[in-house]
Amino acid sequence: KNEVEQSPQNLTAQEGEFITINCSYSVGISALHWLQQHPGGGIVSLFMLSSGKKKHGRLIATINIQEKHSSLHITASHPRDSAVYICAVSPGNQFYFGTGTSLTVIP
Amino acid sequence: DTAVSQTPKYLVTQMGNDKSIKCEQNLGHDTMYWYKQDSKKFLKIMFSYNNKELIINETVPNRFSPKSPDKAHLNLHINSLELGDSAVYFCASSPIGTNTEAFFGQGTRLTVV
Numbered sequence: 001k002n003e004v005e006q007s008p009q010n011l012t013a014q015e016g017e018f019i020t021i022n023c024s025y026s027v028g029i030s031a032l033h034w035l036q037q038h039p040g041g042g043i044v045s046l047f048m049l050s051s052g053k054k055k056h057g058r059l060i061a062t063i064n065i066q067e068k069h070s071s072l073h074i075t076a077s078h079p080r081d082s083a084v085y086i087c088a089v090s091p092g093n094q095f096y097f098g099t100g101t102s103l104t105v106i107p
Numbered sequence: 108d109t110a111v112s113q114t115p116k117y118l119v120t121q122m123g124n125d126k127s128i129k130c131e132q133n134l135g136h137d138t139m140y141w142y143k144q145d146s147k148k149f150l151k152i153m154f155s156y157n158n159k160e161l162i163i164n165e166t167v168p169n170r171f172s173p174k175s176p177d178k179a180h181l182n183l184h185i186n187s188l189e190l191g192d193s194a195v196y197f198c199a200s201s202p203i204g205t206n207t208e209a210f211f212g213q214g215t216r217l218t219v220v
Contacts, residue, residue: 033208035211037148041195041213041214041216042211042213042214043197043211043214045209045210045211086150088150095140095152097150097151099147099149100148100149
């Protein structure tokens with residue numbers, strides 16, 4: 001069983017919709033990361049969380065340490081948000097990755 | 108300036124060959140990493156390295172070895188390449204400490220034929 005589980009695996013949304021991607025983990029962590037991988041392959045770090053909530057533009061990430069759960073929200077989704085979103089946790093100097101959520105936003 | 112750069116971006120080679128992928132970061136970070144992304148897009152850590160400690164994922168074959176000539180570089184050497192080594196390999200770096208962001212290179216797509 002993977003240390004990090006994401007849902008859904010695939011998500012298709014209409015432009016403008018509110019999107020939520022969930023991440024659950026089973027190990028003790030010092031931080032949780034949300035990454036974005038575009039079709040071209042490059043990986044960008046979106047957020048690093050150890051508690052609470054962070055917001056960057058239309059993206060919001062929350063984490064509940066007690067429940068070992070995090071969510072990534074995208075408000076007013078746009079086709080350029082189409083990418084794979086990956087949750088990763090770091091119990092120290094390593095990362096464990098979720099399998100990713102492939103998001104497609106249709107105009 | 109690219110923060111974490113990998114070369115080459117694409118590498119096609121025959122089974123049995125030995126190859127290297129280079130990684131350089133200009134962020135002054137203390138820790139560097141190598142990750143493998145398989146055909147199912149699943150990322151797995153291979154190595155993490157700072158100037159004090161090399162942590163190896165025990166599932167990584169010993170044909171893979173990281174070499175760090177200095178703090179800004181962590182190169183990946185692969186001996187006796189096998190078909191199953193075909194994947195995208197990502198280098199990343201982060202400042203020392205546990206609550207830090209990682210910055211990724213653009214990836215190297217390795218194809219073994």
